[in-house]
Amino acid sequence: MSSVATTQIKLTPERTRPRVSVRSRLQDALPKLVLAPSFAITIVFVYGFILWTVYLSFTNSKTFPSYVITGSRAYQRLWRWTFDTDPPSSWYTSITNMGIFGFLYIFICLALGLFLAILLDQKIRGEGALRPIYLYPMALSFIVTGVAWKWFLDPGLGLEQTLHQWGWTSFHFDWIKNKDFVIYTVVIAGVWQASGFIMAMFLAGLRGIDGEIMKAAQIDGATTFQLYRRIVIPLLRPIFLSAFIVLAHLAIKSYDLVVALTSGGPGGSAWLPSNFMYEYTFKRNEMAVGSASAVIMLMTIVAIIVPYLYSELREKPR
Amino acid sequence: MLRKLLIGTALASGLAFAAHAEDVKEVQMLHWWTSGGEAAALNVLKGDLAKEGYAWKDVPVAGGGGDAAMTALKAMVAAGNYPTASQMLGYTVLDYAAAGVMGDLTETAKKEGWDKSVPAALQKFSVYDGKWVAAPVNVHSVNWLWINKAVMDKIGGTEPKTFDDFVALLDKAKAAGVTPLALGGQNWQEATMFDSVVLSTGGPDFYKKAMNDLDEESLKSDTMKKSFDNLAKLVTYVDPNFSGRDWNLATAMVIKGDALVQVMGDWAKGEFHAANKAPGTDFLCYRFPGTDGSVIYNSDMFGMFNVPEDRKAAQIALATATLSKSFQSAFNVVKGSVPARTDVPDTDFDACGKKGIADLKAANDGGKLFGSLAQGYGAPPAVANAYKDVVSKFVHGQIKTSDEAVTELVKAIDDAK
Numbered sequence: 204m205s206s207v208a209t210t211q212i213k214l215t216p217e218r219t220r221p222r223v224s225v226r227s228r229l230q231d232a233l234p235k236l237v238l239a240p241s242f243a244i245t246i247v248f249v250y251g252f253i254l255w256t257v258y259l260s261f262t263n264s265k266t267f268p269s270y271v272i273t274g275s276r277a278y279q280r281l282w283r284w285t286f287d288t289d290p291p292s293s294w295y296t297s298i299t300n301m302g303i304f305g306f307l308y309i310f311i312c313l314a315l316g317l318f319l320a321i322l323l324d325q326k327i328r329g330e331g332a333l334r335p336i337y338l339y340p341m342a343l344s345f346i347v348t349g350v351a352w353k354w355f356l357d358p359g360l361g362l363e364q365t366l367h368q369w370g371w372t373s374f375h376f377d378w379i380k381n382k383d384f385v386i387y388t389v390v391i392a393g394v395w396q397a398s399g400f401i402m403a404m405f406l407a408g409l410r411g412i413d414g415e416i417m418k419a420a421q422i423d424g425a426t427t428f429q430l431y432r433r434i435v436i437p438l439l440r441p442i443f444l445s446a447f448i449v450l451a452h453l454a455i456k457s458y459d460l461v462v463a464l465t466s467g468g469p470g471g472s473a474w475l476p477s478n479f480m481y482e483y484t485f486k487r488n489e490m491a492v493g494s495a496s497a498v499i500m501l502m503t504i505v506a507i508i509v510p511y512l513y514s515e516l517r518e519k520p521r
Numbered sequence: 522m523l524r525k526l527l528i529g530t531a532l533a534s535g536l537a538f539a540a541h542a543e544d545v546k547e548v549q550m551l552h553w554w555t556s557g558g559e560a561a562a563l564n565v566l567k568g569d570l571a572k573e574g575y576a577w578k579d580v581p582v583a584g585g586g587g588d589a590a591m592t593a594l595k596a597m598v599a600a601g602n603y604p605t606a607s608q609m610l611g612y613t614v615l616d617y618a619a620a621g622v623m624g625d626l627t628e629t630a631k632k633e634g635w636d637k638s639v640p641a642a643l644q645k646f647s648v649y650d651g652k653w654v655a656a657p658v659n660v661h662s663v664n665w666l667w668i669n670k671a672v673m674d675k676i677g678g679t680e681p682k683t684f685d686d687f688v689a690l691l692d693k694a695k696a697a698g699v700t701p702l703a704l705g706g707q708n709w710q711e712a713t714m715f716d717s718v719v720l721s722t723g724g725p726d727f728y729k730k731a732m733n734d735l736d737e738e739s740l741k742s743d744t745m746k747k748s749f750d751n752l753a754k755l756v757t758y759v760d761p762n763f764s765g766r767d768w769n770l771a772t773a774m775v776i777k778g779d780a781l782v783q784v785m786g787d788w789a790k791g792e793f794h795a796a797n798k799a800p801g802t803d804f805l806c807y808r809f810p811g812t813d814g815s816v817i818y819n820s821d822m823f824g825m826f827n828v829p830e831d832r833k834a835a836q837i838a839l840a841t842a843t844l845s846k847s848f849q850s851a852f853n854v855v856k857g858s859v860p861a862r863t864d865v866p867d868t869d870f871d872a873c874g875k876k877g878i879a880d881l882k883a884a885n886d887g888g889k890l891f892g893s894l895a896q897g898y899g900a901p902p903a904v905a906n907a908y909k910d911v912v913s914k915f916v917h918g919q920i921k922t923s924d925e926a927v928t929e930l931v932k933a934i935d936d937a938k
Binding site: 265266267268280290291293357358359377379380382465466467468469470471472482485486487488489 | 588591592595599613616617620706707708761762763764765901902903906907910913914916917918919920921925929936937
């Protein structure tokens with residue numbers, strides 16, 4: 204590079220311009236140079252390994268990766284398990300739990316987050332102190348949240364035991380020990396952790412709304428309910444979308460919460476697909492089935508993310 | 522600047538490689554024995570090796586448990602960076618041996634006479650294709666009852682000899698207002714108890730056929746259904762809060778006298794010792810009723826990897842020390858298990874340990890030493906986990922009847938094979 208620069212200097216009469224061009228060329232290249240390692244790492248360790256996982260899901264890999272393609276047996280097994288409802292197969296349990304958990308977690312977090320944000324937006328005193336209280340659960344890891352809620356919800360240790368000691372002996376709350384309800388305790392812990400963060404997102408959105416519009420609506424005689432229903436919430440649409448994406452990916456990847464809170468639940472009744480994937484790949488030495496379930500999880504995420512990206516990218520030119 | 526940086530990095534990594542090639546007098550060990558008693562037991566081995574001039578280096582495992590360790594091991598082996606040895610269980614040893622990454626200790630084994638002293642059932646897992654690939658450290662047995670003696674005296678119970686005796690004893694405890702059976706509702710604990718129930722219900726031959734040979738006729742036989750019914754009977758004696766409880770908390774219930782009995786492997790004894798309880802006076806150890814004379818075992822092994830020549834001497838020293846009589850005795854006294862060779866004197870062991878050693882010898886001689894399916898010594902992990910799934914779903918009510926349970930069991934095991 205430097206040799207090219209020197210020959211150029213000799214050829215051109217103006218001595219300053221080429222130097223600037225070398226520098227500016229270097230400056231142009233610098234971002235690419237700096238980004239190159241992380242780009243290469245992402246290509247290999249994210250996209251490369253995605254392809255590798257897809258490949259493995261079509262092999263007969265057991266304990267160790269095998270490279271002999273044996274067809275879609277892993278997918279056929281998963282497909283068959285999808286309809287094993289009585290008694291429920293682990294895969295059926297995992298995907299139905301994903302549906303229940305995903306829907307409730309996202310819906311309650313959005314609703315609660317919006318509600319708390321609207322309350323906090325009423326220009327109350329001490330907001331600065333209240334906001335972090337709601338936000339702090341997000342600073343905890345899922346493991347901490349899981350263990351804390353495990354103790355709190357355990358009938359022999361936490362809430363039920365305490366209320367019994369206070370004299371309310373008919374109180375009964377054993378969801379965490381109940382195969383049909385254990386997934387809802389995962390929702391409770393998850394909502395507790397994330398709703399404060401969603402609240403902060405909505406609060407930022409609410410602060411961004413032009414006060415003039417609100418005043419205009421009030422002059423037109425809109426009630427508070429109408430104000431929020433017709434003006435504020437529609438204006439928050441981008442926040443809803445961002446919050447939805449954040450929550451959806453949190454929901455799909457929550458593995459540690461289930462492990463810490465329920466250690467899989469009675470008879471594996473709290474499994475999510477991520478638990479299924481780990482269990483089959485690393486504990487049961489059925490790497491092909493584990494990979495196939497990972498590919499299905501990826502496809503699910505793609506089905507959510509791609510329409511979002513599509514709509515976002517299309518809106519930009521306008 | 523960039524070039525300097527590159528050279529620097531290359532030099533540094535080169536140095537790291539160079540440092541790596543020198544470790545000859547060192548044993549690199551991957552294990553998850555980190556809790557108090559286990560670590561103390563392992564220190565005996567470290568001391569023995571230090572006397573011969575070998576340094577000990579733990580391979581760090583994030584997370585601590587066996588699963589995390591196995592994941593770490595998989596990564597190390599895939600990268601061609603073998604530890605000298607790793608703690609391994611059952612079929613894992615054979616899986617790695619089949620992948621061709623295990624070393625060969627046959628010469629040492631011949632010299633030390635392991636063929637004769639190590640029970641044949643254990644050799645199934647430490648010998649692959651005629652070659653010794655692992656050194657067994659201990660033998661745990663699973664079919665034990667651990668009973669709080671004070672509670673036993675209070676309710677006037679005696680040692681149950683049959684399953685019906687056992688149920689009668691549990692009824693007595695229930696009438697006295699004590700939780701009869703301490704159980705942790707995690708799938709491996711439920712399945713570990715079910716191992717004993719099957720042996721008790723069907724007898725030794727049936728256990729071997731169903732749980733080791735995976736014979737389909739036996740798996741869906743009426744005896745298996747009866748075993749599930751017996752399990753359901755036992756589950757009626759647990760407290761409502763049992764689901765998800767860790768095994769040591771269930772043991773603690775027995776230690777404190779909140780519960781009468783726990784069905785658990787002999788690692789539970791370590792908890793009694795840690796609480797300063799003595800066998801015979803504070804707690805009682807009986808074989809699971811109806812399983813006297815047979816032993817369902819699992820065992821910890823040190824898998825020996827195919828390390829480069831310059832590290833082989835250290836590996837042989839480790840294997841020899843592991844199976845030396847002095848270490849086998851000292852280690853197992855602390856760990857609660859019994860020695861992996863049958864010619865170790867039982868003088869240092871407590872009453873339960875002495876019984877365990879005698880039982881192991883008798884079971885080995887009588888051909889009644891069986892691998893625990895729940896602990897991964899009856900069948901490969903995929904099958905063992907399918908079995909645990911079915912037992913756990915039966916205990917927690919996803920599978921409702923014993924008929925359904927045996928159908929599911931056959932289906933799940935077929936699927937996993």
